[in-house]
Amino acid sequence: MTGSPLDTLDPRFSTILCDIWGVVHDGVRLNPGAADRLLGWAGEGRRIILVTNAPRTADTVRSQLDALGLPRAAYHGISTGGQAGMDALKKLGAPVGLIGTRADRLDLERAGLRITAGGFTDLACTGLDERRDMIAEYSAELEALAARDVLLHCLNPDRVVMVGAYAEICAGALADSYEAIDGRVCWYGKPYPAIYDHALGLAGNPPRDRVLAIGDGLVTDVLGAARYGIDCIYVTGGISRGEGFPPDFARQHDLADWRPIAVVSSLRG
Secondary structure: OOOOOOOOOOOOOOEEEEEOEOOOEOOOOEOOOHHHHHHHHHHOOOEEEEEEOOOOOHHHHHHHHHHHOOOHHHOOEEEEHHHHHHHHHHOOOOOEEEEOOHHHHHHHHHOOOOEOOOOOOEEEEOOOOOOOOOHHHHHHHHHHHHHOOOEEEEOOOOOEEEEOOEEEEOHHHHHHHHHHOOOEEEEOOOOOHHHHHHHHHHOOOOOHHHEEEEEOOHHHHHHHHHHHOOEEEEEOOOOOOOOOOOOOHHHHOOOOOOOOOEEEOOOOO
8 A cells, every 4th residue: 555645644634435336345345455444544533434325225335335344443424325315205205106126115115215106296216127227228217207297316326336347327327318308306415415414414524624535436426525615535446447537627517626636546545
């Protein structure tokens, strides 16, 4: 790890909001050096909050991390986009539709949501289901939903994640297709502020100038941090597969001269 900017992290960063998929693991196994890095920062007295767009409860994500072998001592809390969406949907007090897997349905029902096949005005979108693995296969369903003015709640704004060496389409891609046909979408997770508010609450609400975000998604992790007003380290070894930080990123997103404080290939450095 010698020579990495991660080795000499500014002591002012008392809280680290670390993305999971692409930074801590690749969907199959822990990334080399990730656990040691997080344990090292925790040992320095920093608060480590794992922040993920996964359409799951924090308990489900914690169980997945246990199975992958990440020590619980490596982090202090988990904030998920899915939990934010579930909380909002429960407040509706009515059954909702679902686009997602059977496992997703069980997770939503355990969280207290009622799922129905028809007559709903709101729909939870957690990602693709087991039967259809191409966005085009959802076109007829999305068009029917848009015709009924159903509000689609996107519980994971990621468009794609890497599962080992393979790309997996996520709920954000379906939500993009729905918006393209004038369907209404409510987004949860990064880059939207609610998930950062929740994460900082888990960390005791530190000042934003003492918070550092770490992530591999340009339009989720990096853009979310920039808009929320916190510093960020961009990890290139995840979804971007080694691409550097785009020189026109700040201009494209009206961020003045903002840029990450460092660009690294992985938590190993």
